[in-house]
Amino acid sequence: MRQVAVVGVGQTRCRLRREDVSFPGLVREAVTAALDDAGIRLADVDAVVFGSSPEYFEGVNHPEKWASGAFGGYLKPHMRIHTGGTVGASTGIAAFYHVASGMYDLVLAVAGDKLSEGSVQAGLSTVYDPILGRPFACGAPSAVALQCRIYMERSGCTSLHGARVAVKNRLHALNNPYAQLRLPDITVEQVLSSPVIASPLRLLDCCPASDGACAMVLACGDRARRLCPRPAWVRGASAVAEGVHYARREWDRPLALHEAARRAYAQAGVSDPRRQVDVAEVYDAFSYQEMIWYEGLGLAEEGRGWRLIEDGVTTLGGELPVNPSGGVLSTNTIGATAMMRQAEAALQVMGRAQARQVDGARLAVAHGWGGAIQFHTVMVLSSEAP
Amino acid sequence: MGGEPVGPAVLEGEIHLAYRWTTGPATGAFLTALRDRGVILGLRCPSCRRVLCPPLEVCPRCGTETAGEVECGPGGRVTAWTLVEAPTPWTPWEAPYALISVRLDGASTDLVHAVTEGARRVRTGARVKAVFRTVGRRVGDILDLEGFAVE
Ligand SMILES: [Zn+2]
Numbered sequence: 001m002r003q004v005a006v007v008g009v010g011q012t013r014c015r016l017r018r019e020d021v022s023f024p025g026l027v028r029e030a031v032t033a034a035l036d037d038a039g040i041r042l043a044d045v046d047a048v049v050f051g052s053s054p055e056y057f058e059g060v061n062h063p064e065k066w067a068s069g070a071f072g073g074y075l076k077p078h079m080r081i082h083t084g085g086t087v088g089a090s091t092g093i094a095a096f097y098h099v100a101s102g103m104y105d106l107v108l109a110v111a112g113d114k115l116s117e118g119s120v121q122a123g124l125s126t127v128y129d130p131i132l133g134r135p136f137a138c139g140a141p142s143a144v145a146l147q148c149r150i151y152m153e154r155s156g157c158t159s160l161h162g163a164r165v166a167v168k169n170r171l172h173a174l175n176n177p178y179a180q181l182r183l184p185d186i187t188v189e190q191v192l193s194s195p196v197i198a199s200p201l202r203l204l205d206c207c208p209a210s211d212g213a214c215a216m217v218l219a220c221g222d223r224a225r226r227l228c229p230r231p232a233w234v235r236g237a238s239a240v241a242e243g244v245h246y247a248r249r250e251w252d253r254p255l256a257l258h259e260a261a262r263r264a265y266a267q268a269g270v271s272d273p274r275r276q277v278d279v280a281e282v283y284d285a286f287s288y289q290e291m292i293w294y295e296g297l298g299l300a301e302e303g304r305g306w307r308l309i310e311d312g313v314t315t316l317g318g319e320l321p322v323n324p325s326g327g328v329l330s331t332n333t334i335g336a337t338a339m340m341r342q343a344e345a346a347l348q349v350m351g352r353a354q355a356r357q358v359d360g361a362r363l364a365v366a367h368g369w370g371g372a373i374q375f376h377t378v379m380v381l382s383s384e385a386p
Numbered sequence: 387m388g389g390e391p392v393g394p395a396v397l398e399g400e401i402h403l404a405y406r407w408t409t410g411p412a413t414g415a416f417l418t419a420l421r422d423r424g425v426i427l428g429l430r431c432p433s434c435r436r437v438l439c440p441p442l443e444v445c446p447r448c449g450t451e452t453a454g455e456v457e458c459g460p461g462g463r464v465t466a467w468t469l470v471e472a473p474t475p476w477t478p479w480e481a482p483y484a485l486i487s488v489r490l491d492g493a494s495t496d497l498v499h500a501v502t503e504g505a506r507r508v509r510t511g512a513r514v515k516a517v518f519r520t521v522g523r524r525v526g527d528i529l530d531l532e533g534f535a536v537e
Contacts, residue, residue, distance in 0.1 A: 024443060043449070114408065130399060134399070
């Protein structure tokens with residue numbers, strides 16, 4: 001496997017509605033930003049990988065057909081990825097495969113969504129199994145609420161811990177110019193008194209819906225060294241699925257996450273993630289999930305994820321900051337969200353995360369989840385080449 | 387959503403969802419010009435100088451942002467055609483109508499639309515002319531350009 005690094009990232013500013021641009025125009029913004037960041041032109045790119053969320057969310061079927069001219073797919077090797085909420089990360093991982101395989105030297109990964117154009121929760125409900133699932137479909141929160149309930153009952157995590165995650169990430173978002181939600185005065189009491197969506201999830205435990213896009217430029221070893229003084233080396237990456245109705249679904253201990261983490265860490269030579277990882281960007285669509293992901297990623301002992309919140313370990317300035325960007329709780333385009341985790345992790349190990357920079361970050365992990373919480377992606381990025 | 391069970395092997399259902407798609411600056415200007423002025427706009431690519439009609443924000447060939455509106459048509463020449471005898475339930479025209487690819491005068495790319503007057507006389511190379519919705523009934527969608535008439 002060849003050396004691969006992220007050498008440029010681009011994000012749009014995310015908003016509830018971006019009525020100033022069409023969908024192709026939006027992805028174009030992220031592409032232009034990533035190319036500028038990498039110091040290259042579209043003509044330098046060997047191949048393009050594009051991702052967006054399920055078509056029902058935006059009502060544009062086959063959006064790569066519509067947008068390929070705008071994101072630079074014209075007369076280049078080009079493919080679309082879709083894996084629900086993980087799609088942004090799967091797109092980044094597919095671009096990594098493109099370069100690692102030796103097929104291409106410089107690959108553009110781009111993902112985006114304009115969730116304002118449809119009804120997200122109605123669209124999400126079409127994701128449910130058409131034969132056995134639709135009557136129970138009520139967007140994402142009710143399904144995730146089951147997961148959070150199981151986690152709380154098994155681990156001793158309380159609503160206070162969920163609220164503290166919700167506050168932590170919203171305060172982190174104030175350091176990120178690309179984040180959507182700006183809640184400088186948010187308090188734990190506010191979270192705990194916000195309306196219940198599906199118990200135990202309250203409004204402020206939930207992510208917003210966003211219009212936005214993200215792009216990354218990935219390069220092989222020698223190109224990366226020439227283009228970038230401090231590239232973000234992709235040391236390991238894995239995308240793993242489990243089924244929807246498998247009898248052995250353990251919602252709060254997802255096998256797919258454990259397997260994805262095991263594979264990515266093995267590639268990266270990470271044996272003790274809690275000690276080795278400096279910063280993590282996880283897919284915290286709902287506050288409690290962040291603590292479940294700590295455990296799945298080996299950043300906390302099983303059933304003890306909430307302890308990291310209690311001890312302030314994962315706050316910016318703590319020992320192992322998680323979601324210094326503000327995370328998904330502050331911005332969720334779905335299509336680009338999991339790529340934003342990778343892009344933010346890359347910026348951290350490049351030392352370019354500005355006000356949200358974790359001091360001395362050298363090893364970062366980026367996580368995504370999608371489908372019926374059944375797809376998980378893990379990417380390990382480092383300031384050091386393999 | 388949901389459905390009426392019609393038997394143990396099959397469930398019928400429908401999905402109804404509402405959307406609102408942002409047209410963006412290029413397509414938005416195109417639709418606005420159709421509605422307000424009965425004019426078909428193209429956009430020029432500053433790199434290859436081609437006039438894209440319908441206009442796109444980015445020239446796919448060059449990767450360059452387009453700039454500079456150009457009025458195209460209302461006349462043009464048919465570059466490909468088919469006479470549709472079996473339409474879909476949502477087709478806005480009575481069959482038979484001709485689906486055409488048309489190179490409008492002043493444009494470098496083709497527009498896909500329909501011939502609604504003289505469909506049976508359509509041939510490759512035939513001259514056609516735009517027919518617009520009556521003033522006062524235009525809504526800002528692609529059917530403000532109702533179709534084309536064979537000259
Ligand atoms: Zn051009």
